[in-house]
Amino acid sequence: MVLLESLDLSHNRLSRIIPIELVKLTFLSELNLSYNYLTGEIPQGGQFFTFEASSFSNNSDVCGLPLNEPCCDFDELTKPCLPSPPTTPKVNKTDEEENVDTSDIEENMWWRVAVGLSFAFAFNLVIGVLCLPTTLGSRTLGSELQVASDEWGKAISTMHGLRRLQMSNCMLSGLIPPSLANLTSLHHLQLDGNSFFSSIPARLHNLSNLVSLKLSSCELNGSIPSDLLTLPNLQEVDLSANLDLRGKLSSILPPHSARLNNIVLTTTRVGGAIPDSFANISSLTLLDLSDFFVQGQLPPTIANLTGLVMLDISNNMLRGSIPFFGAKHPLGTFPLAYIDLSYNQLEGNILSMLFGAFGKLRYVHLRQNLLTGAIPSPDMNLTSLTWLDLSYNKLNGTISSLANSKSLVLLDLSNNLLSGKIPASVNQLLFLETLDLRNNLLTDAIPNNISNLS
Structure with missing residues (x-):
């Protein structure tokens, strides 16, 4: 189930801690464990950073982010600490309790x-x-x-x-x-x-x-x-x-x-060029420098970050080409799942070099650059790809078969120089929600089987 995107176990009678192994589900986008009897600290890392508090609400003793319920370790048991007071009292207050003056508490809090x-x-x-x-x-x-x-x-x-x-x-x-x-x-x-x-x-x-x-x-x-x-x-x-x-x-x-x-x-207003020594942060899995003031080129040493899963340097002033990731990584072994380099000035005919090393790519956003060349060929390992936006570039050639990209939800190739036919394999994209091919040089008829898209 490593490709699992949605997991709903709500309204059951599940108990004990939330398994830490769920963090390994790097594609998980929807999670609902509410209305159970779960306890302990919510696992941290991976997709768990994206889930709302409602995913874990109405459990017994669950604590940690994203809940406003921190965890304390007492006798090796992780439980919520400093819980909020109940919204309604469980017992009636005595007259003496009702007359307690709390002003001193607030003043000297x-x-x-x-x-x-x-x-x-x-x-x-x-x-x-x-x-x-x-x-x-x-x-x-x-x-x-x-x-x-x-x-x-x-x-x-x-x-x-x-x-x-x-x-x-x-x-x-x-x-x-x-x-x-x-x-x-x-x-x-x-x-x-x-x-x-x-x-x-x-x-x-x-x-x-x-x-x-x-x-x-x-x-x-x-x-x-x-x-x-x-x-x-x-x-x-x-x-x-x-x-x-x-x-x-x-x-x-x-x-x-x-x-x-x-x-x-x-x-932020942090900027400048990315130094070559950046690749010495060998444990890096997530780098977000988007909406920044990054200049210069992506250093080729970025390919040395063998654990990198998410890279977002969108909306900057990057120039030059995208480094070749396949030099040190056999086909499909680089772990990158999310890459957003949109709204830069990257150029070069290197799409095949970019895609060839990745076997877990799910999100690719290279919109509004100066990239040239052809769309990735069908022999690329793109079976996990769900989002592909290459719009507003200078891509040419034909759109090759999409048979190996059956998980696509969005495909945007608009505003390029693509020619030829719309491939008949588009009907195999059963999960596709957005298809944008406008402002190209495409010819021939719209495939009849495109109506098979559900």
């Missing part, structure tokens, strides 16, 4: 958080994940309470055993507290969706145990610290959607890394 959790850490009562509550009574942290960065920073910076800090979309503002660098045990730092209007503190380089860093959509500015991506245990970094965040790829990409696998810098 951050002091109590610091003292209470520091006490817990001191006595080994709190281990692992921490996520501060998003609500207290009827007050929302960071919005109505207008929490200043120095307050939550001071409250947290003394918790030296903290491993996960997740405060996404908490409406925090001000500076990112440099004191976060004191959390040397931190593995996961997720502050995305806030409004810091701040630069990234250079002291974050002290977080040598950091595995995941997510600061997307934080209205960050200034330059990315040159040593940020060199953290020895860093595996995932997402600084996307920060329009005033600057830097040069040659300065911020590490010269080598055996751990870093996800780099997402889309929609």
Whole structure:
């Protein structure tokens, strides 16, 4: 079932943890495990980054992203920690409870958080994940309470055993507290969706145990610290959607890394040429530099990234040709499944060289470049391909048989210089939803069997 695209097991009585093996289903686009009795942490990685919280709702003790329910490790059992209070009370409150004055709690909230959790850490009562509550009574942290960065920073910076800090979309503002660098045990730092209007503190380089860093959509500015991506245990970094965040790829990409696998810098002002040393990030599986300021050529050494699954450098200023991936990889062995180099100025007659090395390609978007040559021949191994957009190029020749591309959902070859007939094999594309061949030089009649498309 490695090609499985949809899995719905909702409304059953399934229990125990979600199998980590599901992460290997790299083509999975729809998943519904809701209304069961599942427990434990939701697996992370692969297609699981794309699923909504509704995919896992109404289970027993499921925790972790994309749910707003962080996980804690107690006695080697992973369970939700700091759960939200029930929407309706289970028992009636006594008169004494009804008369409790909560104003002091709200006024001294951050002091109590610091003292209470520091006490817990001191006595080994709190281990692992921490996520501060998003609500207290009827007050929302960071919005109505207008929490200043120095307050939550001071409250947290003394918790030296903290491993996960997740405060996404908490409406925090001000500076990112440099004191976060004191959390040397931190593995996961997720502050995305806030409004810091701040630069990234250079002291974050002290977080040598950091595995995941997510600061997307934080209205960050200034330059990315040159040593940020060199953290020895860093595996995932997402600084996307920060329009005033600057830097040069040659300065911020590490010269080598055996751990870093996800780099997402889309929609920032980072730019420059991709250095040849980029290929020394041997563990890289996902690179997203779209809507960027990338210039120059794709280095030929990119073909050395034998684990690369997703490559998106669309909407940039790339020139030159697409590197030949087949030199070091036998036919069909390169793992790339998603490639988007659209809206650049790439050129060359190299489509066969591009497609020949890939056996798992599912998504190819090369729209609006200067590519020439013929459409990939039918002997190419394109059986997994679902999306092919080569529109607005200078491709010529005929459209060869499509018999080996039966999984296609979209085929867009419009605005090229293609000639000849529409192949009769188009009727074998049973999953095709979009076919666009406009503005070419095609001749002969429309195949009668095209009506067989379902």
